[in-house]
Amino acid sequence: MAYGDTQEVVIAEMAAGAQPGIDRLGALGLLKFYDLEAQLTYDNFFNVPIAPAIPQVSVTELDREIVLDWSLDRDAVEATESHDQFGFTFQGYNVYQLPTDYATMAEARRIATYDKFDGIAKIEGLAFDITSGVVTRKVLQFGSDSGIQRYISITTDALSGSTPLVNGTRYYFAVTSYAFNADPNAVPNNLENTLAHITVVPQGQLPGNRIYTETSAGAEADQASGTANGAFEWWVVDPTRTSGHEYEVFFDLQHYYLDVDGHWKHTNYPDRVGKRGVTDQSAAYLTGALVTSTTVGTANLTLTVEGIEDSPDYNYADGVLIKLPPTVGINSVEEHSSRGGLLTEIDYANNTIFVGDSSRSAYGGFQGGGETIVINITMPTLPLTLWFKIYDDGWAESDPAYAGYAALGGGLVDGEGTLTVSEIGYSFRTQNHWNIKDVTADEVVVEDQTVIGGIDFYTGETHYDLDGPTFDGLQGALTAGSYETPINYYSISLESPTGLTTLSTSAGATSTRLRIINYTYFSGTISSWAYDNFGFGTTVIEELQQDYELRFTGVWAQRTLADGRTYHYIESGGQMATLFAGSSAAAVAAHPDNPTPGVDNDFLVRIPFEVWNVDDPDNEYQVNFMFRDREQLATSDPMYAWNIANRMYAVIVNSPYDEATVIPGNANPLSDFATWVLVFYGTDAHLGDVVSIVYANPIQLGIDTWTFTAPAAQSYNAELAKQDIQDELNVFPNPYYGVNSQEINKYQRFVTFSHLPTTATKNKINIVFRTHFPDICG
Numbered sequence: 001m002a003y004g005d006t007q008e009v010v011i012a013e014m015a016a017g018a019q020p021g022i023d024r025l026g027a028l029g030l031l032k033f034y035d036l037e038a039q040l041t042y043d044n045f046f047n048v049p050i051a052p053a054i055p056q057v058s059v060t061e062l063d064r065e066i067v068l069d070w071s072l073d074r075d076a077v078e079a080t081e082s083h084d085q086f087g088f089t090f091q092g093y094n095v096y097q098l099p100t101d102y103a104t105m106a107e108a109r110r111i112a113t114y115d116k117f118d119g120i121a122k123i124e125g126l127a128f129d130i131t132s133g134v135v136t137r138k139v140l141q142f143g144s145d146s147g148i149q150r151y152i153s154i155t156t157d158a159l160s161g162s163t164p165l166v167n168g169t170r171y172y173f174a175v176t177s178y179a180f181n182a183d184p185n186a187v188p189n190n191l192e193n194t195l196a197h198i199t200v201v202p203q204g205q206l207p208g209n210r211i212y213t214e215t216s217a218g219a220e221a222d223q224a225s226g227t228a229n230g231a232f233e234w235w236v237v238d239p240t241r242t243s244g245h246e247y248e249v250f251f252d253l254q255h256y257y258l259d260v261d262g263h264w265k266h267t268n269y270p271d272r273v274g275k276r277g278v279t280d281q282s283a284a285y286l287t288g289a290l291v292t293s294t295t296v297g298t299a300n301l302t303l304t305v306e307g308i309e310d311s312p313d314y315n316y317a318d319g320v321l322i323k324l325p326p327t328v329g330i331n332s333v334e335e336h337s338s339r340g341g342l343l344t345e346i347d348y349a350n351n352t353i354f355v356g357d358s359s360r361s362a363y364g365g366f367q368g369g370g371e372t373i374v375i376n377i378t379m380p381t382l383p384l385t386l387w388f389k390i391y392d393d394g395w396a397e398s399d400p401a402y403a404g405y406a407a408l409g410g411g412l413v414d415g416e417g418t419l420t421v422s423e424i425g426y427s428f429r430t431q432n433h434w435n436i437k438d439v440t441a442d443e444v445v446v447e448d449q450t451v452i453g454g455i456d457f458y459t460g461e462t463h464y465d466l467d468g469p470t471f472d473g474l475q476g477a478l479t480a481g482s483y484e485t486p487i488n489y490y491s492i493s494l495e496s497p498t499g500l501t502t503l504s505t506s507a508g509a510t511s512t513r514l515r516i517i518n519y520t521y522f523s524g525t526i527s528s529w530a531y532d533n534f535g536f537g538t539t540v541i542e543e544l545q546q547d548y549e550l551r552f553t554g555v556w557a558q559r560t561l562a563d564g565r566t567y568h569y570i571e572s573g574g575q576m577a578t579l580f581a582g583s584s585a586a587a588v589a590a591h592p593d594n595p596t597p598g599v600d601n602d603f604l605v606r607i608p609f610e611v612w613n614v615d616d617p618d619n620e621y622q623v624n625f626m627f628r629d630r631e632q633l634a635t636s637d638p639m640y641a642w643n644i645a646n647r648m649y650a651v652i653v654n655s656p657y658d659e660a661t662v663i664p665g666n667a668n669p670l671s672d673f674a675t676w677v678l679v680f681y682g683t684d685a686h687l688g689d690v691v692s693i694v695y696a697n698p699i700q701l702g703i704d705t706w707t708f709t710a711p712a713a714q715s716y717n718a719e720l721a722k723q724d725i726q727d728e729l730n731v732f733p734n735p736y737y738g739v740n741s742q743e744i745n746k747y748q749r750f751v752t753f754s755h756l757p758t759t760a761t762k763n764k765i766n767i768v769f770r771t772h773f774p775d776i777c778g
Helices: 024-043 074-081 400-409 530-534 585-589 718-728
Strands: 058-062 065-069 088-098 109-115 122-129 134-142 151-154 171-181 190-192 198-200 218-220 222-225 231-236 246-258 264-266 285-292 298-306 317-323 330-336 344-347 352-356 372-378 384-392 415-421 427-438 443-449 474-480 491-495 514-518 548-552 555-560 566-572 575-581 603-607 609-613 621-629 648-656 674-683 690-694 705-709 730-732 752-754
Touching (some): 024 134, 231 705, 285 384, 298 317, 298 384, 330 352, 352 372, 514 690, 530 674
Parallel strands (some): 575 621
Antiparallel strands (some): 065 151, 088 171, 171 198, 222 705, 246 427, 317 352, 330 372, 344 352, 384 415, 491 690, 514 674, 548 690, 575 603, 609 621
């Protein structure tokens, strides 16, 4: 040090030892361990980290069973599981059985650990070993990535060799929470609550009470509406809390913004941050949020198009015109509409953005509501008010046949109004949620759930079914389902009565297999929708979730063409399908079945299978079909009506089959029902074969629901109570010989009465004392 330099020296006073079993060397090792802990305290500027909040445990005493439940106080659960302090974050729960109501942690028997599924599992750390007198590394927490659970049913005594619990006997338990610090230098690296002793006495039903279910009883809920592929299961956590009510699982969406405090929050208004303009002229409107951008000095204005699905005349919207204040600069625009790729024009002179157009196309790009427009702007002064206009696409007015719909909407009506955004957050998101409503009580009891099939739909984190909230003595989980619109078939299978056909879903030409794949095999494709790939067809989810069968009923024959080539065709069975394209215009013009030879027109060809819509087994119907012969040339020999050995691009048209109607291969009312594209790389099939093609049915908000009825609520009857007391009143121990195994000293003498009523006007207990004197005189 140079003259005038100063140095701060921090001194800590510590002591160790004075514990049974610790000698002088052991005390020195313990002192070094305390020094490590003191260093962590100093590094945190004497802000000493603490364990998460102690779980608030509710106790239910049943017949030879105990239920400990710490899920009921959801605010307390949130306080515990959101613990994040000086590097220590909540990791899990431990459940202990104790020998007495004053037992220490050293005497406790851990019977369960419920920890987060995050790959941490067992936690090793430094601890002082009293036997060796040294600091050593050992397992301190015994997690297993089990997933979080907030209740436990206990039926055995872990301190007595897992024998069944005995009614009337006192047992002692504790539930703790613990946190983990991933810093390898942290000492300690985990913090756990002290024991909060819980005394419980298992017993049968209280006098007069009747319980109508048992722990873990449950079932799968019934799908009450909609067609989504999904499942909801429920089960009993606490049989004394069930209600007997009817419950409904329903789905909604919620908009969020990430506030400056780092927490996701609901917007200030229902489903929005911005306030809906008061001058709107139709069902359509905008909502929005302003969020910070990664580019300094700018922000992203995310606008959501709402209400289109409520249009009374079923019209869509062609475009959205937005005008910002002149003090706000426009940097870029990104749109996410139903059709995508809409023309976006920025008029910097007037400070407007036009996404789409006002063409009255009758098939607008904003179709279902929920589409977003993201505008990167210079950081504005709040509140920010913008003007917008949403242009009606005029579908109901485009055809006299739709006059009835046009009348419902009052003609062409554009949505016009203002939007005010008054706050700024860090990000913006919209989530679909599942919720549970007590229909009987008209109360939502569980809300904003995002876990489906054990996976958080948005974060991808793994959760087990027991991780969810409990309600009215029950717990439930959405065990299957998805919100995502299908882009390919979900499954494909073959039933071959002859056993001669092999189904394959890999690419590559073949003449020995029936090979059918999705169109997304090809790069650059975003789905197997006909609309996305050929520019015609439907985007309506109700149409795209239908299931189909290909039934091979066609009988092949052959004939010699005028030019000497051999032509294989279907002489009977199968169905007529539209050939709308070939390998070239010349190939189509020269096709043997072309009714106008030499002309490249769409025409009908008989194919070897029938296509059936089987979505409703009670109402199956045959549908239309169209295809492109991708490989065969005008000179191919042999020539096939349906190429059995190479690519055929086929389109299912979900309209009732008409063997005489050509379905045009372009935008047309007849081709509006086109749904999916299938790629046939080989069609080596046999009579009687049936191919089943299933398309996933996503969960649709406001449409799909599941319902279930909870087991009946616990009841009480005064007359039954009187009889129960006479029959089942219990005392432990009985007889009492002056000793009770639960007495801790000679001055504590007691017996325990169980199966008493919760309340009584008068209890009279007769106790008979019998004193035995030994005959010492012979």
